[in-house]
Amino acid sequence: MDSMFERLMTLPLFRGVTQERMAEIVGIARFHFLKYLPGGEFIKAGDSCTHLKFILSGSARITTSNADGRFKVSQTLMAPDVICPDFLFGRATTYPCTAVALDTTNILQVEKSDYLRILTSDAVFMFNYLNHLATNAQKTVDGVLSITMGNIEERIALWVVCLTQPSAVDITLEARQRDLCTVFGVQRNSFVAALQGMADRGLITFAPNVINIIDRRAIAATLPVARDTD
Numbered sequence: 001m002d003s004m005f006e007r008l009m010t011l012p013l014f015r016g017v018t019q020e021r022m023a024e025i026v027g028i029a030r031f032h033f034l035k036y037l038p039g040g041e042f043i044k045a046g047d048s049c050t051h052l053k054f055i056l057s058g059s060a061r062i063t064t065s066n067a068d069g070r071f072k073v074s075q076t077l078m079a080p081d082v083i084c085p086d087f088l089f090g091r092a093t094t095y096p097c098t099a100v101a102l103d104t105t106n107i108l109q110v111e112k113s114d115y116l117r118i119l120t121s122d123a124v125f126m127f128n129y130l131n132h133l134a135t136n137a138q139k140t141v142d143g144v145l146s147i148t149m150g151n152i153e154e155r156i157a158l159w160v161v162c163l164t165q166p167s168a169v170d171i172t173l174e175a176r177q178r179d180l181c182t183v184f185g186v187q188r189n190s191f192v193a194a195l196q197g198m199a200d201r202g203l204i205t206f207a208p209n210v211i212n213i214i215d216r217r218a219i220a221a222t223l224p225v226a227r228d229t230d
Helices: 002-009 019-028 112-121 123-146 152-163 177-184 188-200 216-221
Strands: 031-036 041-043 051-057 059-065 072-078 097-101 105-111 169-174 204-207 210-213
Touching: 002 019, 019 112, 051 112, 105 112, 112 123, 152 169, 152 177, 152 188, 152 216, 177 188, 188 204
Parallel strands: none
Antiparallel strands: 031 105, 041 097, 051 105, 059 072, 059 097, 072 169, 169 210, 204 210
16 A cells, blocks of 8 residues: 555656555545557547546557647656646647557546646645646747747747656657658758757657657757656
């Protein structure tokens, strides 16, 4: 039992609470523990976000794309992490992504009403969630502004930071270079030169239709101001 509480206390949004407090929360909220085998899809883009989903063990591939599929971002999240908690509240309460288990993956699922009860029971939980929401809101503003400011490498870095979670690994951005050039408002030769410069520094690898992020933290560190936190 102690090891379960210790694992729960490492989850994002639950950090900073004591084991005793965590035991109380488990007593008042309904925690559902689910297991998915490799290849099992447990979130589909467009599904209603009625629960928080935490990765307790294993890993999942999270893929987000625009409506016509021309822009696609994929990332791998590993335990302990939470998937898209921003969409539990607000006007758009549907998942923007698909999640597929990469290996045997254990998920903790907490219903929205139970999470509300948790939030109002302790200021630490409320602070964790508000801080997460505020950080992501600020990243969104940065991402939009990045299209018209900063050099090309900074614009690419901001897109990666805005479209992925801080703990993500194995990030890929799939899109035709000409489409990305149109979005960023740059000439293709300038865009390719920026990609090559990032590749030469070991930040990415790239091909005509895909950019692979080698180290998200290093990408974020290229920005003049820290844009997100783990």
